[in-house]
Amino acid sequence: MQLAALEKYRLLISAEEFLALQAELEKPLVGALRVNPQKANPDEMIPAWADRYGWSLRAVPYCPTGWWLDKTELPPSQTPEHRMGFYYLQDAASMLPVELFDFEPGETPLVLDMAASPGGKTTHLLDRMADQGLVMANDSSASRIQALRVVLANWGAVSGAVTNFPGEKFGAWFPETFDRVLLDAPCSMENLRSTESHPMRPITNRERLALADRQVRLLVSALQAVRVGGQVVYSTCTLAPEEDEGVLDAVLTRYGRAVQLDDMNERLRASAPGLRQVGELAYHPDVVRAARLFPHRLGTSGFFAARLTKTDSILGEQEQIPARSLTRAGWQPVPDVVVREQAESLLQKYGLDIAGKVSGGNLVFWQNGDSVILAPAMYFNRFGEFPVQMLGLLFAEQTPSGWEITHQAAARYWREIQSGKILLDFDQVNAWQRGENLSLRISILPAGQVAMLTDSWGRYLGRGRITSRGVKNLLPRRVIY
Ligand SMILES: C[S@@+](CC[C@H](N)C(=O)[O-])C[C@H]1O[C@@H](n2cnc3c(N)ncnc32)[C@H](O)[C@@H]1O
Numbered sequence: 001m002q003l004a005a006l007e008k009y010r011l012l013i014s015a016e017e018f019l020a021l022q023a024e025l026e027k028p029l030v031g032a033l034r035v036n037p038q039k040a041n042p043d044e045m046i047p048a049w050a051d052r053y054g055w056s057l058r059a060v061p062y063c064p065t066g067w068w069l070d071k072t073e074l075p076p077s078q079t080p081e082h083r084m085g086f087y088y089l090q091d092a093a094s095m096l097p098v099e100l101f102d103f104e105p106g107e108t109p110l111v112l113d114m115a116a117s118p119g120g121k122t123t124h125l126l127d128r129m130a131d132q133g134l135v136m137a138n139d140s141s142a143s144r145i146q147a148l149r150v151v152l153a154n155w156g157a158v159s160g161a162v163t164n165f166p167g168e169k170f171g172a173w174f175p176e177t178f179d180r181v182l183l184d185a186p187c188s189m190e191n192l193r194s195t196e197s198h199p200m201r202p203i204t205n206r207e208r209l210a211l212a213d214r215q216v217r218l219l220v221s222a223l224q225a226v227r228v229g230g231q232v233v234y235s236t237c238t239l240a241p242e243e244d245e246g247v248l249d250a251v252l253t254r255y256g257r258a259v260q261l262d263d264m265n266e267r268l269r270a271s272a273p274g275l276r277q278v279g280e281l282a283y284h285p286d287v288v289r290a291a292r293l294f295p296h297r298l299g300t301s302g303f304f305a306a307r308l309t310k311t312d313s314i315l316g317e318q319e320q321i322p323a324r325s326l327t328r329a330g331w332q333p334v335p336d337v338v339v340r341e342q343a344e345s346l347l348q349k350y351g352l353d354i355a356g357k358v359s360g361g362n363l364v365f366w367q368n369g370d371s372v373i374l375a376p377a378m379y380f381n382r383f384g385e386f387p388v389q390m391l392g393l394l395f396a397e398q399t400p401s402g403w404e405i406t407h408q409a410a411a412r413y414w415r416e417i418q419s420g421k422i423l424l425d426f427d428q429v430n431a432w433q434r435g436e437n438l439s440l441r442i443s444i445l446p447a448g449q450v451a452m453l454t455d456s457w458g459r460y461l462g463r464g465r466i467t468s469r470g471v472k473n474l475l476p477r478r479v480i481y
Contacts, residue, residue, distance in 0.1 A: 005190055005200060009239065012275060013294065021192075024296035029193050032092040033076055035065045036155060037127050039412060040086045052457065053079060061269045061298075063095040065127060068299075080433065080459050083479040084411045085154035090120050093191075093293050093303035097235035098124040100264055100291075100307045101180050108133035108362060109179040110378060114167040114222055117144035119151035121184050126157040132362060134378040136178075138163040138170070149390045150478070156412030158363055159376045161383075162390040165322075168217050171224025172319040177382075179230050181222040185215045187236040187243050191302035192295055208242055215247045223251065223259060226310050231262075235305040239294065241278045244304040245287040248274070251308075252284040258312035263289040264305065272297045274306070323385035326366070334365035334372065342396070342403040349449065350405070351418025354395075365395070372396040372403060404450055407463055407476055414452075414460040420445065421452045422464065422471065429455050432462070432473060435480040439470040450474065 006025070010018050035042040042065055050057055054073025060066035069076055076082060076089060098121050103109065109129055116122045116137035125135050137160055139148060145164050152160050167183070188211055194200040203211075215236070222232045236243050248261065265271055274290035276283055290306035343355035357363055357374065364377045375392030393412065396403035410417065422445075428438055432453060445451050445466050453461040453471070462479065464471035 004202070006192060009192075009294075012241070012278060017294070017296070020296040021294055024299065025192060027299075029091070029195070029301060030068045030070060030299060031076070032060060032066055032068045032090060032095070033087040034063065034090050034095055034124060034127075035067075035087050036085055036123070037065055038131050038156065039084075039414065040081070045081075045086070048457075049079075049081070060092045060095055062267060063092070063099050065124075066090075066092060066095045068092060078481075080461055080479075083154075084414075084460055084462075085156055085408075086411075088120060088123055088151075088155070090124075091301050091303075092298065093237070093300035094120055095124065096268070096291060096293065096303060097121060097182060097184060097233045097305045098128055100233050100262075100267060100305060101125075101128065101182075101231055103128050106132075108378070110177070110382065111135045112170060112174075112178045112181045112222070112225060113137045114170060114181060114183045114218060114225075115139060115185060116148055116162075117141060118147035119155075121182060122148070122152060122160060123155040123157065125180075125182060126155065126159055129159065131157050131159045133159055133179075134376045134382070135160050136163055136383075137161065138165055138167060140164065140166045145389050152390065153394065153408050154411075156393060156408050158374050158393045158412075159378075160390075160392070161376070161379050161388045163387065164389050168221045169319070171221035171316055173321045174225050175315055175318060176224070176227045176313065178226050181226045181230070181232045182235075183218055183222045183232065184235045185218055185243075185247075187211060187215070187238040188240055190238040190240045192239065193301040195301075203240075208240065212242045212246055212250075215243055216250045219247060219251050220254075220314075220316075223255060223308065223310060224314050224316050228310050228313055230310055232308045232310065233305060234308065235303070237301065237303055239292070239302040239304065241275055241283075244292065244306075245274045245276075245278070245283045245290065248287050248290060248306055248308075249283040252286060255314055256284075258310060258314045260309050260311055261286040261289045262307045262309055264291045264307055265289070267291075268298075270297055274304075322387055324387040325385045326388075326391075329368070331366050331368040334367050339365055345402050346405065350420045350452070352405075352413055352416050363392075366391075367398065370398040372398060374409070401448070405463075407474070407479075410452055410463055411460055417452055420449065421454050424453055424455050424461065426455075429461065432464075432475075433481045435473055435475055435477075437470060437473050438464070442466050442471065 056071035057067040117139035274287040293303040374395040462475040
């Protein structure tokens with residue numbers, strides 16, 4: 001089936017290139033990871049992981065936080081750092097679209113990720129924005145929202161909001177609103193590299209047309225939702241021209257006066273232009289400015305990405321925005337006096353300064369029952385009551401003795417945590433990672449306190465509660481081996 005899909009590309013590239021493509025597909029795809037810069041400094045951690053886990057790494061040329069894993073003694077999916085969200089396993093091609101956006105240092109942008117689940121590119125967007133501003137991560141599929149929530153919680157970013165609506169609606173609800181919009185569109189996944197998460201299957205012409213039609217509608221909505229001067233990145237994990245250059249051609253033909261396609265080949269540091277001609281069909285001349293990653297170009301899966309800048313207004317009909325107040329659902333802002341009190345307690349226990357995190361006004365603490373979130377103020381200022389499935393980071397649980405910092409917040413702020421730690425030896429680490437409690441005599445911390453577990457490498461290994469018998473394991477089930 002892969003071969004049948006491959007045959008149609010013979011006519012689209014030179015004979016020499018086609019041979020190179022065939023040869024590339026004989027080789028296994030080299031996996032890659034993207035470092036979470038909020039949790040780890042790549043300059044320090046890439047050499048440390050290479051040494052610790054027997055990895056041989058090679059930088060992805062267009063993504064400063066991305067590395068190919070040429071050789072691994074310990075699989076990268078099996079380290080505590082992976083489970084704690086210190087890096088994300090992602091095909092190098094999927095690192096391209098977010099790198100196509102320009103972000104200014106110190107900017108607090110408003111970004112829409114229109115088709116976001118499971119969230120790989122959302123985490124990348126949050127990193128590029130230094131976790132400032134707001135990323136609205138939307139997906140229309142209710143069943144895929146949970147995966148998005150898990151990925152974002154594990155990444156530990158504070159500036160995300162998850163929503164569950166058809167992307168087609170955003171143009172009519174929020175015209176000319178967002179600074180950037182990513183549309184990583186639902187597609188036929190004809191990337192010439194079948195994997196478990198991206199299986200290739202035959203696509204009928206009818207399906208292809210329906211996909212292309214939806215892609216155009218989503219891209220028009222994205223172009224309406226972005227402000228004049230803002231950027232939209234359109235990407236797919238298919239090489240089918242109908243879903244790539246064909247979609248760009250449709251919007252350029254319709255909105256060419258208000259949209260410009262930016263040249264991305266320089267950004268890519270490789271020549272991978274879009275296709276101007278497919279058989280008898282000639283596309284808009286600007287489509288060559290897109291990046292078409294045939295697998296042999298950079299040793300990735302097949303992928304397509306293009307950046308559009310909006311130069312003039314594109315307005316459609318406006319529609320009433322859905323509303324559901326967080327306050328009516330039981331959420332309340334945490335009063336300043338309570339934040340100050342809890343900040344003092346967390347400073348005492350862990351040396352962690354949370355008062356500083358909300359002092360700039362970009363972040364706020366909200367509470368509902370026992371759950372305390374650290375959330376982007378921009379959501380409340382700009383969207384008020386737009387229904388969200390998840391907002392910011394679940395920061396703490398309210399207990400009778402005050403706020404208890406959550407696992408995801410401890411992982412996120414690990415580098416800032418100075419005290420309240422317990423150092424484990426090799427055997428204890430193994431038992432701990434299997435989810436076992438440890439019988440240790442802890443005299444330096446009071447019974448009942450939540451301690452942070454670590455080892456001689458300084459890794460974050462989760463939280464444990466001090467008891468009279470030792471340390472109770474509080475690792476979430478999903479991070480237990
Ligand atoms: C290619 S996947 C996105 C992958 C994601 N960006 C990532 O990097 O992890 C496409 C997503 O589009 C969603 N989707 C399909 N139709 C949609 C629509 N009309 N509006 C919004 N999302 C849609 C699918 O549920 C799917 O999760």
